[in-house]
Amino acid sequence: MHKEASTMRIAPSLLSADFARLGEEVRAVIEAGADLIHFDVMDNHYVPNLTVGPLVCQAIKPYATVPIDVHLMVKPVDALIPMFAEAGASIISFHPEASEHVDRTIRLIRASGCKAGLVLNPATPLQVLDHVLDQLDLVLLMSVNPGFGGQSFIESVLPKIEAVRRRIDAGGRDIWLEVDGGVKPDNAQRIGAAGADTLVAGSAVFAGGRYREAIDAIRTRALAGCAR
Ligand SMILES: O=C(CO)[C@@H](O)[C@H](O)COP(=O)(O)O
Numbered sequence: 627m628h629k630e631a632s633t634m635r636i637a638p639s640l641l642s643a644d645f646a647r648l649g650e651e652v653r654a655v656i657e658a659g660a661d662l663i664h665f666d667v668m669d670n671h672y673v674p675n676l677t678v679g680p681l682v683c684q685a686i687k688p689y690a691t692v693p694i695d696v697h698l699m700v701k702p703v704d705a706l707i708p709m710f711a712e713a714g715a716s717i718i719s720f721h722p723e724a725s726e727h728v729d730r731t732i733r734l735i736r737a738s739g740c741k742a743g744l745v746l747n748p749a750t751p752l753q754v755l756d757h758v759l760d761q762l763d764l765v766l767l768m769s770v771n772p773g774f775g776g777q778s779f780i781e782s783v784l785p786k787i788e789a790v791r792r793r794i795d796a797g798g799r800d801i802w803l804e805v806d807g808g809v810k811p812d813n814a815q816r817i818g819a820a821g822a823d824t825l826v827a828g829s830a831v832f833a834g835g836r837y838r839e840a841i842d843a844i845r846t847r848a849l850a851g852c853a854r
């Protein structure tokens with residue numbers, strides 16, 4: 627299935643939420659129109675930062691009436707997959723550099739009942755998709771180097787989004803194309819025009835405190851880009 631112009635999912639990243647009130651934050655962004663909850667897991671090994679694990683995913687699950695989109699920035703990755711599936715993840719994405727056997731890790735995610743995503747850093751070549759794209763439910767393109775919220779969007783990722791969109795459309799399967807890092811109302815139109823259908827936004831949603839305004843602005847501008 628090719629991208630429909632009306633599809634633009636917004637996934638607020640909890641990395642910029644108030645961690646003392648995570649359940650309420652999850653509820654608030656869903657009420658404000660979030661389609662997914664993006665849950666960033668960092669291990670201070672694959673990336674130089676440390677966040678949260680399956681226990682916290684399990685704790686927010688009762689508040690999450692939309693799918694939890696787990697972004698694993700951990701190495702090694704396989705042992706955590708069944709734990710996150712058990713904790714309520716709907717989508718689990720990982721970085722190919724963090725797995726010795728990418729095909730096996732994708733199969734593990736799907737066998738655990740979750741949708742599988744592969745995450746490409748800004749400098750990761752598209753060739754990593756070559757033999758696995760038809761097994762994926764989602765491709766996540768990083769538009770910052772992973773590890774921190776609040777960084778600036780790396781413009782050179784735009785042609786990469788276009789290239790992945792072409793590959794997905796050529797394959798004819800419904801694979802989501804998610805973009806993560808530095809997404810703001812200001813650049814959402816260009817990201818939508820390049821072919822993304824799912825946008826992660828952390829600081830842009832949580833920093834201003836006006837969740838609905840921020841989510842609506844990102845979605846409206848991204849959809850305007852699709853319509854061009
Ligand atoms: O995975 C990551 C960072 O590694 C992201 O999900 C960020 O948390 C997004 O935050 P903003 O760039 O939107 O502030």
Ligand SMILES: [Fe+2]
Binds near residue numbers: 639664665666806826
């Ligand atoms: Fe992320």
